[in-house]
Amino acid sequence: MIKVGVLGARGRVGVEVCKAVEAASDLELVAALDKDDSIEGLAGAEVVVDFTHPDVVMGNLRWAIGHGIHPVVGTTGFDAARLDTVRGWLADSPGTGALIAPNFGIAAVLMMHFAQQAARYFESVEIVELHHPNKADAPSGTARRTAELVAEARAKAGAGAMPDATSTALDGARGADVDGVRVHAVRLAGLIAHQEVLLGGDGETLTIRHDTMSRAAFTPGVLLGVRRVRELPGLTVGLEALLDL
Ligand SMILES: NC(=O)C1=CN([C@@H]2O[C@H](COP(=O)(O)OP(=O)(O)OC[C@H]3O[C@@H](n4cnc5c(N)ncnc54)[C@H](OP(=O)(O)O)[C@@H]3O)[C@@H](O)[C@H]2O)C=CC1
Numbered sequence: 001m002i003k004v005g006v007l008g009a010r011g012r013v014g015v016e017v018c019k020a021v022e023a024a025s026d027l028e029l030v031a032a033l034d035k036d037d038s039i040e041g042l043a044g045a046e047v048v049v050d051f052t053h054p055d056v057v058m059g060n061l062r063w064a065i066g067h068g069i070h071p072v073v074g075t076t077g078f079d080a081a082r083l084d085t086v087r088g089w090l091a092d093s094p095g096t097g098a099l100i101a102p103n104f105g106i107a108a109v110l111m112m113h114f115a116q117q118a119a120r121y122f123e124s125v126e127i128v129e130l131h132h133p134n135k136a137d138a139p140s141g142t143a144r145r146t147a148e149l150v151a152e153a154r155a156k157a158g159a160g161a162m163p164d165a166t167s168t169a170l171d172g173a174r175g176a177d178v179d180g181v182r183v184h185a186v187r188l189a190g191l192i193a194h195q196e197v198l199l200g201g202d203g204e205t206l207t208i209r210h211d212t213m214s215r216a217a218f219t220p221g222v223l224l225g226v227r228r229v230r231e232l233p234g235l236t237v238g239l240e241a242l243l244d245l
């Protein structure tokens, strides 16, 4: 049995993660903590799942890694500097592994992978992410990561800058620039999490779309991470590393 703690246990995703851990015969939920609970309640856990908030996740990670507890992190808001900081903490705690994934949905990971594969064949790539209006960060972690993967694929293929004649625009009209890829964030009541990657070339376009219909969609990926993270010392970024794509 793997002893699992959950941070953000009363949140939208945390509730689903707790249910999934409790339903798994090889996992034991030993701590289900939320905002006002002491993190010391994680003592005894081997793996901690974090679905909290970008403002608190670094403190949680520091504590968990410092106590040799392997984190599986869904919370977003990670940039290169934050990831480097986590790598530093892991270096001081040999044998501890951490998995940080901007999206634990298998279909979402495939959408990112397909976008990365397609990127080098098109002159233009833009990303539109659409989420529920209670989301703290924009653009989403998934969109940011997709843009990084697309930019990396284009750079590797020697692709130049994308065509764009815009010479006058209202602030934000062209979205955020992530490594040269434009990312547009929509916040709309009624939505959960959705993304379109738009690719355009000479006389044709390709749209790769992903829709999250239920937050239970994240739990198989989270459980995969929980089962594997202890075998992966150091930092692993993205669930794709565990999917043999
Ligand atoms: N990687 C992935 O696949 C996915 C990632 N996410 C990300 O996960 C994060 C959480 O999303 P979501 O569940 O929708 O958010 P919610 O706001 O519904 O849940 C977060 C929970 O964490 C609680 N919390 C805040 N601070 C702490 C703390 N220090 N310790 C423990 N709990 C705390 C919140 O309490 P309170 O409400 O009182 O502040 C809340 O109950 C976001 O960053 C989101 O982008 C979401 C879906 C999938």
Ligand SMILES: O=C(O)C1=N[C@H](C(=O)O)C[C@H](O)C1
Pocket (backbone or CB within 6 Å): 076, 102, 103, 131, 135, 136, 139, 140, 141, 142, 143, 192, 193, 194
């Ligand atoms: O906040 C959310 O809801 C989600 N957050 C993640 C992100 O920022 O990419 C994953 C998914 O999009 C849902």
